[in-house]
Amino acid sequence: xxxxxxxxxxxxxxxxxxxxxxxxxxxNTCPNCGNxxxxxxxxxxxxxxxxxxxxxVNTKKTKKQRxxxxxxxxxxxxxxxxxxxxxxxxxxxxALLVILLVIAAYFLISYVPKSCRPLAEAIEGSxxxxxxxxxxxxxxxxxxxxxxxxxxxxxxxxGGEVGLGECEPDTDSPTTLFCTFPADSSxxxxxxxxxxxxxxxxxxxxxxxxxxxxxxxxSQLQKEAACxxxxxxxNNLIQKTDFSYEYDPLAFxxxxxxxxxxxxxxxRYEWGNDAxxxxxxxxxxxxxxxxxxxxxxxxxxxxxxxxNGECEQHLQKFSASEVNWGDTVTCIPEFVDAVRATEGDFxxxxxxxxxxxxxxxxxxxxxxxxxxxxxxxxxxxPMDDCYWDDTSPDNLLLGCAFTFEETPDRVAVYVELDxxxxxxxxxxxxxxxxxxANTQP
Numbered sequence: 001x002x003x004x005x006x007x008x009x010x011x012x013x014x015x016x017x018x019x020x021x022x023x024x025x026x027x028n029t030c031p032n033c034g035n036x037x038x039x040x041x042x043x044x045x046x047x048x049x050x051x052x053x054x055x056x057v058n059t060k061k062t063k064k065q066r067x068x069x070x071x072x073x074x075x076x077x078x079x080x081x082x083x084x085x086x087x088x089x090x091x092x093x094x095a096l097l098v099i100l101l102v103i104a105a106y107f108l109i110s111y112v113p114k115s116c117r118p119l120a121e122a123i124e125g126s127x128x129x130x131x132x133x134x135x136x137x138x139x140x141x142x143x144x145x146x147x148x149x150x151x152x153x154x155x156x157x158x159g160g161e162v163g164l165g166e167c168e169p170d171t172d173s174p175t176t177l178f179c180t181f182p183a184d185s186s187x188x189x190x191x192x193x194x195x196x197x198x199x200x201x202x203x204x205x206x207x208x209x210x211x212x213x214x215x216x217x218x219s220q221l222q223k224e225a226a227c228x229x230x231x232x233x234x235n236n237l238i239q240k241t242d243f244s245y246e247y248d249p250l251a252f253x254x255x256x257x258x259x260x261x262x263x264x265x266x267x268r269y270e271w272g273n274d275a276x277x278x279x280x281x282x283x284x285x286x287x288x289x290x291x292x293x294x295x296x297x298x299x300x301x302x303x304x305x306x307x308n309g310e311c312e313q314h315l316q317k318f319s320a321s322e323v324n325w326g327d328t329v330t331c332i333p334e335f336v337d338a339v340r341a342t343e344g345d346f347x348x349x350x351x352x353x354x355x356x357x358x359x360x361x362x363x364x365x366x367x368x369x370x371x372x373x374x375x376x377x378x379x380x381x382p383m384d385d386c387y388w389d390d391t392s393p394d395n396l397l398l399g400c401a402f403t404f405e406e407t408p409d410r411v412a413v414y415v416e417l418d419x420x421x422x423x424x425x426x427x428x429x430x431x432x433x434x435x436x437a438n439t440q441p
Contacts, residue, residue, distance in 0.1 A: 002250065005021045010185040051309060059135035064420045076240040081384060099355050110258060117201035122147065130205070132212050133219040133279075137190070147171055157188030157209070167193075185211070227311035230251060234306050234313040243315070244376070248414075248422045249336045251292040254315075260287035267315070272300035278307065285428040286410055298414060331420035338362050339415055344425040346413060348434040349398070353402045355427065357413055358389060363396035365417050370400035373412040380421065407432055 002009055008019035017025055030037055035046035042051055116178070122144065124208040130139040137154070144150055152165035165181035189208045193201040207215075237243055242257035248261065252269075259265055260283060270276040274296070281291035306315050338361055347358040362368050367408045383400030390396055402411070411427040 005024045017098075038387075044210050049090055057337075071356055078343045080232075081397060081401075083347075101171065116202040116306070119147065119194065119196050119199045123202070130206075130207070131219060132215040133223070134216055136180045137183050137207075137212070137215075138178065139165075139192070140170060140177065141167075141177045141194075142173070143175055147177050149194050149195075150177070151195045152179045152181070153193045153195065153201060155193070156184040156186065157189040157190065158186060160184045160186055160188055167347055168299060176262065183212075191304045217397065223310055226309070230262060230308050230311040231313045233262070234315065238315065245318070246423065247295060249331045249420070250340055250422055251296055252318075253302065253423055254281075254291045256281065256291065257287075259289055259308075261333040262308045265291075267293065268305040268307055268312065270303045272295040274300070275386055284410075284426065285430045289346065290426070321392055331416055331422070332417070334412075335362070335368075335417050335420065336422065338364065339422045340422070344423075348431075348435065349439055350432045351439055352436060353405065354401055355372045355411070355432060355435070356399055357383065358397040358399040359415055360395050360397050362415065363388065368398055368415060368417045370398065371416050371421065372402050373414070374404070375408050375410060380416075382416070407436075 001026060003017035003020060003022055005022035006020040008017055010018050010024060014024055014193060024174045029035065029048060030044040030049060032049040033044060033047040037043065037051065038045055043049065044051060052147065087202040094107060123141075126143045127140065128139065128141045130408060132138070137433075139152070141152075152167055153163065154165055161182065165179045167179040170178045171175040187209045187213065189206060191206045191280065192204045194204050195201045236255065237258050240258070243255060243319055245252065245254045247253070253341050254267060256265065265281040265283070266278050267281060268278045270277075275294075277294070279291055279293055281289040285290055293302070296302075301320050302318040302323070304315045304318070305312050342359065342361045344362075349356050356428045357370055359370060366388075371380050373380055381402070383402045386398065388396050389399050398415075406426075407429055409429045411432075413424045413427060414421050415424055416422075
């Protein structure tokens with residue numbers, strides 16, 4: 001017997017299919033009572049059941065049985081079978097959606113408004129460097145200093161600080177801007193944007209948190225190495241006593257040698273437990289740094305440290321007993337104020353074997369004179385041929401001269417009144433030679 005549902009052959013007399021379990025209908029038998037039918041009869045001779053109704057029911061049941069035995073197939077399965085795909089096509093659809101989202105996000109992020117395109121093009125064509133330490137992040141931006149209204153903003157991740165960076169021209173390159181902004185300790189990244197008069201903001205660079213941590217670590221290592229070198233140089237200076245000092249009512253002046261390889265030298269000072277501060281030191285043509293610490297006329301210890309960037313090294317503590325502050329007792333306060341007002345400035349003119357020096361602002365002190373120390377000597381020598389120049393009645397000048405056989409390397413100039421000696425400034429060989437060249441006939 002052949003199964004009408006799946007086509008499987010079954011043994012004669014079987015009531016149900018061996019393969020699919022569908023009910024088997026034997027030909028020429030009444031489906032209702034199972035007795036043999038007479039060919040051509042419209043009713044079963046045994047039970048009287050109409051054969052046309054039974055046939056229709058059997059037909060419906062057979063169709064239902066066939067449909068029940070078939071496994072339904074979805075659209076994705078049909079696609080997989082049609083194209084012989086090794087995976088479910090739903091993953092292909094999902095991948096396409098992800099790609100479309102990534103493309104859309106890229107265009108949204110990289111989109112630059114029309115007003116910002118000139119700035120974006122200028123930034124894209126320029127070079128920049130950046131770094132971070134524990135306190136600041138900083139950037140050097142080339143060829144942007146002439147952009148009107150240029151600004152830099154920072155946006156730290158995860159609700160971190162947002163603000164405007166500080167930018168100023170780099171001292172070594174006027175066309176380069178040096179910008180800084182506070183570092184964040186959260187460990188997140190930072191988006192850096194720039195703007196100008198026409199563009200509020202356009203992205204410059206995004207720094208990942210890990211990259212910032214690496215930059216900070218590198219900065220710390222560089223700082224430690226630089227401070228070690230600086231400390232060694234200061235200690236070498238101390239061992240060689242390659243420094244000197246002198247004092248007057250205006251300043252405690254310190255000269256530092258062998259530090260010319262360092263930029264931006266400063267000194268930090270403490271007068272006893274009272275006055276304290278930091279002053280910049282000037283690099284003079286003889287490659288020495290000169291630092292003028294404001295004087296305290298009362299007898300106190302003076303402690304001095306040398307600074308270079310973030311590095312600091314102790315120089316010396318000058319005790320009150322070591323320094324003879326009594327030399328300043330004879331100074332008249334009004335005379336000190338008059339000299340202070342000159343800010344150490346004076347005019348000079350040099351010939352082949354002599355220099356003239358003129359000082360203004362002290363005409364009220366007719367007994368004042370000018371003195372000098374030659375080539376670092378501690379001996380104070382008075383200048384010669386002093387006179388009051390009245391070329392300009394409103395500004396009398398005290399003029400004096402000193403002579404020499406060979407052009408000196410440096411000449412420290414002082415003004416003196418009744419034993420009160422105040423340092424003005426230093427003439428270096430380069431200044432003297434330049435003046436000699438200008439005064440030759």
